[in-house]
Amino acid sequence: MEYVSNDDKNKTSKITYDYLINATGPKLNFEATPGLIPGQNKCNSVCTYTHAEHAWQNLEKLIQKMKKGFKTKILIGTGHAKSTCQGAAFEYILNVEKELRRHKVRDMAEIKWISNENELGDFGMDGMLLSYGSHIMKSKDMIEMVFEDRGIEWILKAGVNKIEDGVAHYETLDGEYHKEEFDFSMLIPSFSGHGFKAYDKNNKDITDKLFRGFMLVDADYTSKPYEEWTVQDWPETYQNPSYSNIFAPGIAFAPPHSISRPRNSKNGNPIFPSPPRIGMPSGITAKLVADNIIDQIKTKSKTLHHKGSLCNMGAACITSAGYGLTSGSGISITTFPIVPDNKKYAKTQGRKLGKTFGTIGLAGHWLKLLLHHAFIYKAKMKPFLWLIPE
């Protein structure tokens, strides 16, 4: 083990364990896109607190320039052909737009969304059919409606492959190469595993048994076409098949395949979102891993009773679309299941309507605010934390 921060940086040590939970989250793989460096080339990131703080400082400077009459171009979305986490970029673009309106400089900025999604509202989950009030609508139509209302333009099917100072180079699914200029950008990088090497006690390399980028778990990793994907491909217990005392919940596990349909450009380059596992699914899968370990310790049994496949689990995404107790807005979307079950819900694009719904308005902002405080309360391990869901 090598320490990477604080006083013990670069120090190495050996630790023995009975159980190992790999819950590292992803590596922010900025280097996969040349020039995509937070703080350089007019690029920003909101992937860490420090990044977000710098992004706000840069945006604030840009707002001051706009107040002096400087017209700007803002580009937000995904910074790699296989990025995920479109939801975070979606939330950010709406907040930036609202902030510009708050500062009365909205007319000075051209705001553009760029993404590897095939359609708006894909979010790396192959889009969804959802209940919207008394209507049934596609997530594509809902997000288009929001962008149209906010005056946000969009570029889709785009794999960003290089960034120069204020210029994003990208390839589209039809094989064409384009570039987009900007004065401020926030592009989500691709995520990868941390590149860990693994050795057993005899110093034998066991990396192949543990990692395929991310950590191998009880998924079916057999390569097969999109049409043959099943819900059974997805893991249930997040236990490594070779070592029963090693688990990888959250984004640390290697998914069997993407959720969105894989697409290659005419030049043969893949341009489609990787599967998101962040947020609520991370909390649920981590808890079930902990519950299984507790059971094993208490009962001495090797059976894992707690299971949670992304194909049999609901998720909620409450997207802030602007701050303000009475002027704020939020877009609330729930989906069940996270990974579409096209067999069970064949007529509704793999999702259960009613449990998959969307709504826009001030209530969403209040809910986001409530969840913000609830999660901080839970993180502080205060009384009755079990009442707050992941």
Add this chain to the structure above:
Amino acid sequence: MKTTRISNWQKFVMRNPIIQFVKFVYISLKVMIIVAGGHDGTRTS
């Protein structure tokens, strides 16, 4: 296909604090039910 627009009436509903408070209670409960409604595997069932 042409993009659906958010009508003025829909905008009024989205911003009206009284309507939104009722909606807040409703979606809080609904989200809670969906999210805390349990999860399971897919291989045995």
